[in-house]
Amino acid sequence: xxxxxxxxxxxxxxxxxxxxxxxxxxxxxxxxxxxxxxxxxxxxxxxxxxxxxxxxxxxxxxxxxxxxxxxxxxxxxxxxxxxxxxxxxxxxxxxxxxxxxxxxxxxxxxxxxxxxxxxxxxxxxxxxxxxxxxxxxxxxxxxxxxxxxxxxxxxxxxxxxxxxxxxxxxxxxxxxxxxxxxxxxxxxxxxxxxxxxxxxxxxxxxxxxxxxxxxxxxxxxxxxxxxxxxxxxxx
Amino acid sequence: xxxxxxxxxxxxxxxxxxxxxxxxxxxxxxxxxxxxxxxxxxxxxxxxxxxxxxxxxxxxxxxxxxxxxxxxxxxxxxxxxxxxxxxxxxxxxxxxxxxxxxxxxxxxxxxxxxxxxxxxxxxxxxxxxxxxxxxxxxxxxxxxxxxxxxxxxxxxxxxxxxxxxxxxxxxxxxxxxxxxxxxxxxxxxxxxxxxxxxxxxxxxxxxxxxxxxxxxxxxxxxxxxxxxxxxxxxxxxxxxxxxxxxxxxxxxxxxxxxxxxxxxxxxxxxxxxxxxxxxxxxxxxxxxxxxxxxxxxxxxxxxxxxxxxxxxxxxxxxxxxxxxxxxxxxxxxxxxxxxxxxxxxxxxxxxxxxxxxxxxxxxxxxxxxxxxxxxxxxxxxxxxxxxxxxxxxxxxxxxxxxxxxxxxxxxxxxxxxxxxxxxxxxxxxxxxxxxxxxxxxxxxxxxxxxxxxxxxxxxxxxxxxxxxxxxxxxxxxxxxxxxxxxxxxxxxxxxxxxxxxxxxxxxxxxxxxxxxxxxxxxxxxxxxxxxxxxxxxxxxxxxxxxxxxxxxxxxxxxxxxxxxxxxxxxxxxxxxxxxxxxxxxxxxxxxxxxxxxxxxxxxxxxxxxxx
Numbered sequence: 001x002x003x004x005x006x007x008x009x010x011x012x013x014x015x016x017x018x019x020x021x022x023x024x025x026x027x028x029x030x031x032x033x034x035x036x037x038x039x040x041x042x043x044x045x046x047x048x049x050x051x052x053x054x055x056x057x058x059x060x061x062x063x064x065x066x067x068x069x070x071x072x073x074x075x076x077x078x079x080x081x082x083x084x085x086x087x088x089x090x091x092x093x094x095x096x097x098x099x100x101x102x103x104x105x106x107x108x109x110x111x112x113x114x115x116x117x118x119x120x121x122x123x124x125x126x127x128x129x130x131x132x133x134x135x136x137x138x139x140x141x142x143x144x145x146x147x148x149x150x151x152x153x154x155x156x157x158x159x160x161x162x163x164x165x166x167x168x169x170x171x172x173x174x175x176x177x178x179x180x181x182x183x184x185x186x187x188x189x190x191x192x193x194x195x196x197x198x199x200x201x202x203x204x205x206x207x208x209x210x211x212x213x214x215x216x217x218x219x220x221x222x223x224x225x226x227x228x229x230x231x232x233x234x235x
Numbered sequence: 236x237x238x239x240x241x242x243x244x245x246x247x248x249x250x251x252x253x254x255x256x257x258x259x260x261x262x263x264x265x266x267x268x269x270x271x272x273x274x275x276x277x278x279x280x281x282x283x284x285x286x287x288x289x290x291x292x293x294x295x296x297x298x299x300x301x302x303x304x305x306x307x308x309x310x311x312x313x314x315x316x317x318x319x320x321x322x323x324x325x326x327x328x329x330x331x332x333x334x335x336x337x338x339x340x341x342x343x344x345x346x347x348x349x350x351x352x353x354x355x356x357x358x359x360x361x362x363x364x365x366x367x368x369x370x371x372x373x374x375x376x377x378x379x380x381x382x383x384x385x386x387x388x389x390x391x392x393x394x395x396x397x398x399x400x401x402x403x404x405x406x407x408x409x410x411x412x413x414x415x416x417x418x419x420x421x422x423x424x425x426x427x428x429x430x431x432x433x434x435x436x437x438x439x440x441x442x443x444x445x446x447x448x449x450x451x452x453x454x455x456x457x458x459x460x461x462x463x464x465x466x467x468x469x470x471x472x473x474x475x476x477x478x479x480x481x482x483x484x485x486x487x488x489x490x491x492x493x494x495x496x497x498x499x500x501x502x503x504x505x506x507x508x509x510x511x512x513x514x515x516x517x518x519x520x521x522x523x524x525x526x527x528x529x530x531x532x533x534x535x536x537x538x539x540x541x542x543x544x545x546x547x548x549x550x551x552x553x554x555x556x557x558x559x560x561x562x563x564x565x566x567x568x569x570x571x572x573x574x575x576x577x578x579x580x581x582x583x584x585x586x587x588x589x590x591x592x593x594x595x596x597x598x599x600x601x602x603x604x605x606x607x608x609x610x611x612x613x614x615x616x617x618x619x620x621x622x623x624x625x626x627x628x629x630x631x632x633x634x635x636x637x638x639x640x641x642x643x644x645x646x647x648x649x650x651x652x653x654x655x656x657x658x659x660x661x662x663x664x665x666x667x668x669x670x671x672x673x674x675x676x677x678x679x680x681x682x683x684x685x686x687x688x689x690x691x692x693x694x695x696x697x698x699x700x701x702x703x704x705x706x707x708x709x710x711x712x713x714x715x716x717x718x719x720x721x722x723x724x725x726x727x728x729x730x731x732x733x734x735x736x737x738x739x740x741x742x743x744x745x746x747x748x749x750x751x752x753x754x755x756x757x758x759x760x761x762x763x764x765x766x767x768x769x770x771x772x773x774x775x776x777x778x779x780x781x782x783x784x785x786x787x788x789x790x791x792x793x794x795x796x797x798x799x800x801x802x803x804x805x806x807x808x809x810x811x812x813x814x815x816x817x818x819x820x821x822x823x824x825x826x827x828x829x830x831x832x833x834x835x836x837x838x839x840x841x842x843x844x845x846x
Contacts, residue, residue: 013236016250021486028258028484028538045570058245086538088258088486210246 001038003103004068004076007095007232011060014090019054022091029086030068035079038069052106052219052231053113053184056191061216063114065106065231067099099234106231110185111222112164115192117178118213122206127171133203138166143198159198162190164228176207181228184219237331239323247314251486252280255328258484259536261297261304262329268416270409272296273327273337273374275307276345277352278763283308284483285491287545288343288380294479295402302409305329307340309352309761310359318359325359334360337374338412342393344382347740348733348763350389353378354755357392364752366394366439371422377408384467384514385693385800388740390438391748395426397434398803399467400500402476404434430461434468437461441802443745449786451744451797466804467514469841473500473521478529481536493541493574494533496526498558502547503829506604507615507819508646510692511547513807516837517846518829523554527561534571541572550579551829559587579618580626589633598637598681599630605646606656612822613648615815623660628667636677638664644711644728645689645703647819654711657684658718665723684719685727686712688734692741693800694807696815699792702738704785705731732770736762738788744799747787750780808836 010022017025027047030037039045048069055061076096083093137143142158149155165181182190193212200207220228236254244250256262265271274293276283283289283306296304305327310318318325324333334340334356342353354364357376363369366376378389379397386396397404411428414420420428429435440461444453456463470476478497485492501518502511521529530542542562546552562573573591578584580601588599603618605611611618627638642657661684668680688708691697703711708731719726740747754776761767777784792798794813801809811834818825825833828846832838838846 013254013256016244016254017486018249018251020488021251024488025486027540031538031540032258032535034535039570057250086258089256 001101002070002073003099003101004070004079005095005097005099005106005232005234006066006068006093008064008066008091008093009060009062010055010064010091011062012090014088015055015058015060018057019051023049023051025088025091026066029083032086033079033082035068035083036071036074038071050105050107053110053189055216056214059214059216062094063216063218063230065219067106069101073098095232097232103234106234107186109221109231109234110219111183111187112181112220112228113184114165114179114181114217114220116169116215116217117180117192117196118215119176119178119196120208120211121174121176122208124173125171125176125205127168130168130171130176130205133205134166134168134199137199137203138163140202143202145194145198159190159194162188163195166195179217237326239321240326240331243314243317243321243323246317248311249487252308253310253314253328254486255306255331257486258538259481260306260329260483261293263297263303265303265330266301268301268413270302270412270416271332271337271339272302272304273307273334273340274304275334275340275342275353275356276309277342277349277356278309278761279311280308280485281487281489284485284489286343286345287495287497290479290482290495291477292341292343292401292405294482295477296405296409298477299406299409301413303329305332305337307334307356309356312761312767315355315359324361325356335362335374338416340374340376342376342378342380344378344380344389346763347382347388347737348768350740350751351755351759351762353389353392354752355760358755364755365391365748367391369394375422375425381510381514382741384510384803384805385741385743386436386438386803387745387799388743388747388751390745392751393438395429396436396438397468398436398465399434399805400470401434401468402470404432404468407432408435433466436465436803438745451799454797454799454802464802464804466840467806469517469806470500470519471842473497473519474525478521480529480532482533484537484539491543492539493543493572494530494537494539495543495545496530496533497521497545498523498526498549498552499546503551503827504548504617505615505815505825505828505833505835507613507696507815508604508643508689508692510695513694513812513835514805515547516805516807516835517842518551520553523558523561526558527565530562531565534566540570541574542566543574543576546577548579549575549577550581550584556583556587559591563590580630581622582625582629585626585629585633598639598683599627599635600639600641601626602641603660604641604643605649606642606653606658606660609822610646610649610653610656612824613819614646615819615825617824617827620660620663624663624667627664628671631668631671631676634675634677636668636679637681637683639683639685640664642684642686643689644686644715645708647689647697647700651711651714654714655718657686657715661719661724662721665721668723680723681725682723683725683727684715685729686715687729688731690734690738690741693798694803694805694812696812696819698742698798698812699794699796699816701791702735702788704789705735708734730765730768733762733765733768735784735788736768736770736773739784740787742799743787746780746782750776750782753780804840806835806837806841811835 037047052065080093080096143160145159147155162183169177169179192214296302377395378393383396415425446452499520501515604616691700712728757772
């Protein structure tokens, strides 16, 4: 058994397909490309594919990861080209490599994601004005968020510790672009639009919440010595 | 992507059904001479994309260099609301063009309850609803599919109907339309010209007179040159006709999300309630080698994990065993599922299913249609109680524990004895299960009994028969509900009001165009969706138009009455249908016409000689 780690993009119209739809799109592309897939056992065998961290519908990304298990070692250059010709426009494999077939699942490795978030404000602000607001916001001890869990149970969580990093990238008239690094994955997950919502709620920054556009740049795991490491460095 | 549409898609549920660009969809350059054809399915994407006919026509048209076929579906309620609020016209999936930029919009008429969605689509595209209100700046509205065999309720809305199998006739229409593109023909001249093509019906070329009792007095062409009878089209040789080797693979989970191979058209059984069994005659098979070749190409081009064969009655396919065995041999090892629907459950079929579902035993489905042998003979459903009990006994021994039984209520001559028969059959199946040795049968029995309400359809031996009133149908459903209270039995039934509206439009005439428009104006759409069906609004629309819907649904016709669809020729003669109706009253069976010709007429006018 061999495991291929794939870094791919999900952009343009493909940002509108859900994670479940993405799984089907990938499975069928792999079948069309006639890849020697490994299947799960049981009543309803499925190819062994797993993903790092699902994206919400509407979010684009240039730093997505998945692994595919195959029965025989195949040439990765050909694999990548073949798949790219079988995938719909907007999904593209950019890096493929073999990793240890016993490596932990991506899902359990992911710790952080970096995002670019575009929003519109209701009036014009200067960059330093926004930066000041942001610093004050990030200096709070707690930023509380009502999370709706299973069976509609409401849980209040402090999202402060889930925000690793947040800065203003650019401001042009009423358009602001933030760069945010957030906890992503099973040990803590925060969606960028929630951060923006909280920012708007807790400060005087008037943001149009209907028009938050999110793009993921990269997904990371964490190493004590190195800190945030892109998933592509997994061995 | 169009920016405005992209913005809108952020706000709707399941945007993936509106984005296009799926694998095997067509991307073409649009030039001056490109004939743009919008194939419209008047329901949502998930329903429309499951329809094999759409895939055939889409690929057929796109094979032609100067034709570009794009897809149009009904937007779901949330998208419609935004489109209307922001004044954005409904768009095609391929190029996101406003639909009024098409040369043609072709609707497929699969069920009567989708008619209000046709109006909604036209309106969302800023296209006038009535044919007479449109001009050469608008697309030509064309329609086909099973409901087109009684085109009259849509006569004021649709410009051109195509009757029968449209693979060839559409090409012929495109050939004539090229002259419109080069401005050598006007729209009117185009319509005149295509009215000469067999299978083309242009309702505005005909006029109707009515009697005082609202029946039809006279139906005739406005000019002598228009055909008095419009003959359907059929494809003579299935192996020679176009069949797509690749089909669009949707992103989202559609109703039938698998590769489909059509193995034959037509059916020889002659069930007297069944419209498909009459209109799709004669029977024509695709050879199993050809079917296998297509299956292979389709699976390679789509990456689908399941292949299904499609026909009206799978068990009647002469090479079924060969075909299914080859499919299993070729694909099971590749983890590609094989599904074989519409099997008649004899011992052979059970064995076949057993092989396909080696591990997972999904439910088995039987369709006795009626509860007693008497009534099954009336409808010419050649199935006996023994067939059913043997097949279920067999299935339970092989480990099945879930059985579905389909029946119709409200069939001609039905009495409460026949309803008792439905319940009896249900309980017999339960008994058979408990008689099966415990170690063999699966754990926990589920018997689902579903009844639909009989809707008399044009071109069937029952086309003259009344439908039960909704009150009667509800009484019958309640009766069965009481009789079928048992922990292993689930009883489902169709909403009788929905069946009533279906019956009205199935045998409706031209007067219904106005009712349809009225009902749509009052907000009716998605009538086939229970949560959107507004019966009271429909009744109000009938009232306001001064039309009694029960005239269409609940009235018994005489044989000499001119029926609204009499000018359509499906090849099966009226004489044959009358004869079948008479035989039904005596409970006389008519044999499967594979064994001996029953003289329906299809082989005299249409194919010459034998079927």
